[in-house]
Amino acid sequence: MSEPTxxxxxxxxxxxxxxxxxxxxxxxxELGKHREKFALGGGSGQEDAGVxxxxxxxxxxPAHVPARLADVVARQWGELRIRSWDESGWWTAPERIGxxxxxxxxxxxxxxxVGDSTSVxxxxxxxxxxxxxxxxxxxxxxDATTFPTDGYIAESAARLTGHRIVPLDPAGIPGAVTDxxxxxxxNHVDYRSGRLQDLPGITAALHEAGALAVWDLCHSAGALPVxxxxxxxxxxxxxxxxxxxxxxxxxxxxxxxxRHQDRFDSPLPxxxxxxxxxxxxxxxxxxxxxxxxxxxxxxxxxxxxxEAALDVWDGVRIEDVRAKSLALTDFFLECVRVYAPGxxxxxVTPEAHAERGSQVALRCAEAPAVMAELIRRGVVGxxxxxxxxxxxxxxxxxxxxxxxxxARTLADVLADIPPAGA
Amino acid sequence: MSEPTxxxxxxxxxxxxxxxxxxxxxxxxELGKHREKFALGGGSGQEDAGVxxxxxxxxxxPAHVPARLADVVARQWGELRIRSWDESGWWTAPERIGxxxxxxxxxxxxxxxVGDSTSVxxxxxxxxxxxxxxxxxxxxxxDATTFPTDGYIAESAARLTGHRIVPLDPAGIPGAVTDxxxxxxxNHVDYRSGRLQDLPGITAALHEAGALAVWDLCHSAGALPVxxxxxxxxxxxxxxxxxxxxxxxxxxxxxxxxRHQDRFDSPLPxxxxxxxxxxxxxxxxxxxxxxxxxxxxxxxxxxxxxEAALDVWDGVRIEDVRAKSLALTDFFLECVRVYAPGxxxxxVTPEAHAERGSQVALRCAEAPAVMAELIRRGVVGxxxxxxxxxxxxxxxxxxxxxxxxxARTLADVLADIPPAGA
Numbered sequence: 001m002s003e004p005t006x007x008x009x010x011x012x013x014x015x016x017x018x019x020x021x022x023x024x025x026x027x028x029x030e031l032g033k034h035r036e037k038f039a040l041g042g043g044s045g046q047e048d049a050g051v052x053x054x055x056x057x058x059x060x061x062p063a064h065v066p067a068r069l070a071d072v073v074a075r076q077w078g079e080l081r082i083r084s085w086d087e088s089g090w091w092t093a094p095e096r097i098g099x100x101x102x103x104x105x106x107x108x109x110x111x112x113x114v115g116d117s118t119s120v121x122x123x124x125x126x127x128x129x130x131x132x133x134x135x136x137x138x139x140x141x142x143d144a145t146t147f148p149t150d151g152y153i154a155e156s157a158a159r160l161t162g163h164r165i166v167p168l169d170p171a172g173i174p175g176a177v178t179d180x181x182x183x184x185x186x187n188h189v190d191y192r193s194g195r196l197q198d199l200p201g202i203t204a205a206l207h208e209a210g211a212l213a214v215w216d217l218c219h220s221a222g223a224l225p226v227x228x229x230x231x232x233x234x235x236x237x238x239x240x241x242x243x244x245x246x247x248x249x250x251x252x253x254x255x256x257x258x259r260h261q262d263r264f265d266s267p268l269p270x271x272x273x274x275x276x277x278x279x280x281x282x283x284x285x286x287x288x289x290x291x292x293x294x295x296x297x298x299x300x301x302x303x304x305x306x307e308a309a310l311d312v313w314d315g316v317r318i319e320d321v322r323a324k325s326l327a328l329t330d331f332f333l334e335c336v337r338v339y340a341p342g343x344x345x346x347x348v349t350p351e352a353h354a355e356r357g358s359q360v361a362l363r364c365a366e367a368p369a370v371m372a373e374l375i376r377r378g379v380v381g382x383x384x385x386x387x388x389x390x391x392x393x394x395x396x397x398x399x400x401x402x403x404x405x406x407a408r409t410l411a412d413v414l415a416d417i418p419p420a421g422a
Numbered sequence: 423m424s425e426p427t428x429x430x431x432x433x434x435x436x437x438x439x440x441x442x443x444x445x446x447x448x449x450x451x452e453l454g455k456h457r458e459k460f461a462l463g464g465g466s467g468q469e470d471a472g473v474x475x476x477x478x479x480x481x482x483x484p485a486h487v488p489a490r491l492a493d494v495v496a497r498q499w500g501e502l503r504i505r506s507w508d509e510s511g512w513w514t515a516p517e518r519i520g521x522x523x524x525x526x527x528x529x530x531x532x533x534x535x536v537g538d539s540t541s542v543x544x545x546x547x548x549x550x551x552x553x554x555x556x557x558x559x560x561x562x563x564x565d566a567t568t569f570p571t572d573g574y575i576a577e578s579a580a581r582l583t584g585h586r587i588v589p590l591d592p593a594g595i596p597g598a599v600t601d602x603x604x605x606x607x608x609n610h611v612d613y614r615s616g617r618l619q620d621l622p623g624i625t626a627a628l629h630e631a632g633a634l635a636v637w638d639l640c641h642s643a644g645a646l647p648v649x650x651x652x653x654x655x656x657x658x659x660x661x662x663x664x665x666x667x668x669x670x671x672x673x674x675x676x677x678x679x680x681r682h683q684d685r686f687d688s689p690l691p692x693x694x695x696x697x698x699x700x701x702x703x704x705x706x707x708x709x710x711x712x713x714x715x716x717x718x719x720x721x722x723x724x725x726x727x728x729e730a731a732l733d734v735w736d737g738v739r740i741e742d743v744r745a746k747s748l749a750l751t752d753f754f755l756e757c758v759r760v761y762a763p764g765x766x767x768x769x770v771t772p773e774a775h776a777e778r779g780s781q782v783a784l785r786c787a788e789a790p791a792v793m794a795e796l797i798r799r800g801v802v803g804x805x806x807x808x809x810x811x812x813x814x815x816x817x818x819x820x821x822x823x824x825x826x827x828x829a830r831t832l833a834d835v836l837a838d839i840p841p842a843g844a
Binding site: 039041052054057058060061065066069070073074076077078079081082083084085090116117118119120123127144147148149151152153155156160161167192239241247248249250251252266267268269270271272274278279280281282284295296297298299300301302303305375380382384385 | 461463474476479480482483487488491492495496498499500501503504505506507512538539540541542545549566569570571573574575577578582583589614661663669670671672673674688689690691692693694696700701702703704706717718719720721722723724725727797802804806807
């Protein structure tokens with residue numbers, strides 16, 4: 001592929017070489033020690049834990065979370081009950097946990113609030129961005145390759161606010177933004193191809209034309225540096241159940257840049273975002289700061305499981321995570337090239353590091369059958385219909401031996417499943 | 423108060439009489455056996471568990487929930503991981519749990535979906551109701567005494583859809599509804615006073631004028647029969663962390679009457695409400711049935727804690743719960759009348775059974791100090807500023823001896839805290 005030295009190595013590499021390389025890479029891996037923080041066993045009766053390459057869909061369980069959540073349930077809810085809103089810090093959890101996520105996405109404190117689903121936060125962000133935008137701007141640019149919920153929700157926001165949706169490839173945004181553009185909603189990493197979009201460049205192009213940048217970080221937060229503040233992003237949303245390991249359906253988050261907070265005008269002004277929530281007055285008056293992005297009563301059990309899960313990041317630099325992520329995906333691409341029968345799979349994920357997230361997507365005509373068999377053999381990725389095999393690499397708990405094994409198993413499966421039409 | 427026989431009893435009753443009455447009432451209480459299903463201990467080191475009369479804010483922990491949630495975390499998330507979306511029934515949880523709530527609010531299956539906060543569901547319901555309403559109807563009637571989030575969210579929905587908010591007392595709705603009324607949003611039980619609104623009468627009056635009825639069931643579901651289907655309610659929302667004991671911030675629910683489902687047009691059409699969510703197509707096509715009310719990925723930990731919590735309703739008739747609830751609040755009002763120093767507290771909750779929910783609100787000039795001291799002495803109610811002492815009675819775990827003790831402790835506290843200005 002793009003790097004000549006790798007291509008040369010690939011042509012001459014053998015399975016034994018790659019297995020040895022994997023061992024050496026794991027031995028030198030500074031992040032490898034974090035693997036023990038996660039529950040990666042296969043469960044009772046299963047000796048082999050397999051290889052989990054679906055952390056870009058649902059992150060693995062941090063091993064200390066069950067005990068922490070058990071305390072939340074049995075003591076905070078069961079014994080303290082209503083007192084826990086104050087005494088156990090339930091009330092302040094959305095901003096407190098937002099501040100834990102902030103350094104991972106390059107945000108200073110006080111700009112992120114946790115709660116609701118990603119879809120609901122996309123709605124808040126898009127409607128609020130139309131209200132922050134200068135008058136007369138009636139277009140919303142939407143990443144046409146985006147995870148579909150963003151497009152559906154943006155369409156609904158446009159319908160309610162009288163805007164027009166312009167779907168386009170993110171690379172086309174700098175050329176498409178005009179004085180009619182209110183905002184663009186873009187995924188930082190494409191959920192299907194794993195392509196990393198140019199957040200600094202697209203944001204700058206939008207700003208130059210007087211438009212706002214709203215980024216969806218679902219597939220980048222926790223896998224690579226985002227630099228929200230450094231690049232002047234206006235609003236952002238993300239989920240916490242992928243690379244942040246917060247648990248199934250864990251609450252999402254909303255980032256509102258400090259300079260916009262005073263004029264952030266939420267379409268979901270629930271009582272939790274009121275300046276004096278327990279005044280319970282009939283008139284709405286928005287809270288200052290990140291709390292303005294709240295809506296209703298926060299979902300405490302899921303939220304505090306997420307808070308506990310974030311402990312795995314203590315002492316971890318996101319730049320180191322990114323370096324290992326690229327090494328893992330490089331190595332996977334190399335192993336696939338060496339092991340997999342010619343022509344059966346094609347990488348959809350870009351080779352260039354600057355354009356790659358933390359997953360590898362392979363196009364394969366027999367993708368549904370291949371993924372089912374891979375999972376049966378203990379290598380868990382996922383399928384994106386009709387023909388994408390998707391493998392996510394979470395640097396805190398995936399090692400290079402996992403990568404080599406996954407590629408080798410894929411080759412075995414491809415050898416056992418005849419090509420379509422054969 | 424209103425019933426002469428009670429008034430006569432009250433004047434002659436003594437503490438000994440009331441304590442004996444409480445014992446007899448508890449002995450005859452068919453629902454008393456359910457109390458053992460809940461964790462009501464005071465926690466380590468506390469011998470006396472106290473009296474918990476705040477289940478109308480946060481329901482007590484059902485004792486079997488911790489073990490069930492531990493299994494969800496350690497096995498379903500920790501071991502099965504992504505496979506649990508199918509194998510552990512995560513994907514179908516929102517409708518499955520909706521169907522568990524349905525009989526408690528008088529709904530047939532297939533009309534309730536669980537997810538998001540009450541505020542977010544109010545938004546869905548109000549916007550969708552404006553779209554279901556006949557064209558040209560530009561007014562939304564809103565219960566002016568309502569829990570404030572409903573009013574704030576309705577105001578936002580009105581702003582986005584070009585409607586006008588008309589705030590009024592719920593009793594005034596039948597006289598105010600016109601051919602300009604699209605819908606009314608009403609709380610079934612007022613969170614502050616505990617007044618039960620006339621759901622059948624108000625719904626019928628709205629329908630007679632061609633308008634829709636949207637009810638908020640936060641303070642009635644699980645405490646009294648609602649009869650959504652029987653009374654022809656159009657849309658309803660409710661929380662699950664009060665009388666349904668689902669846990670702090672547990673997901674709320676949305677009811678869309680079957681006859682409206684085909685035309686239910688959500689302002690939050692997230693990918694989970696798509697007819698083919700894993701098709702991940704750019705065009706939105708709404709799912710059939712209750713699933714159309716979904717938005718994003720469901721919050722599994724909180725949702726499955728709620729599902730477990732609903733087991734306490736097995737074999738319980740909501741009519742029996744209502745009968746005990748009224749007996750509890752009657753007895754509390756009687757005990758307060760007998761014990762409390764004259765003139766210090768005034769019941770705000772209606773005497774008439776047809777107008778009373780499952781709480782008693784007492785106005786008291788010294789309410790903040792009184793409630794703080796009550797809690798210190800083990801009787802947990804809550805305060806609604808500036809001067810309301812609020813006591814909720816959850817028939818599944820509150821008994822008559824609790825009621826007598828709470829009223830007696832209140833009288834002691836009032837005796838120890840001098841009247842304002844004294």
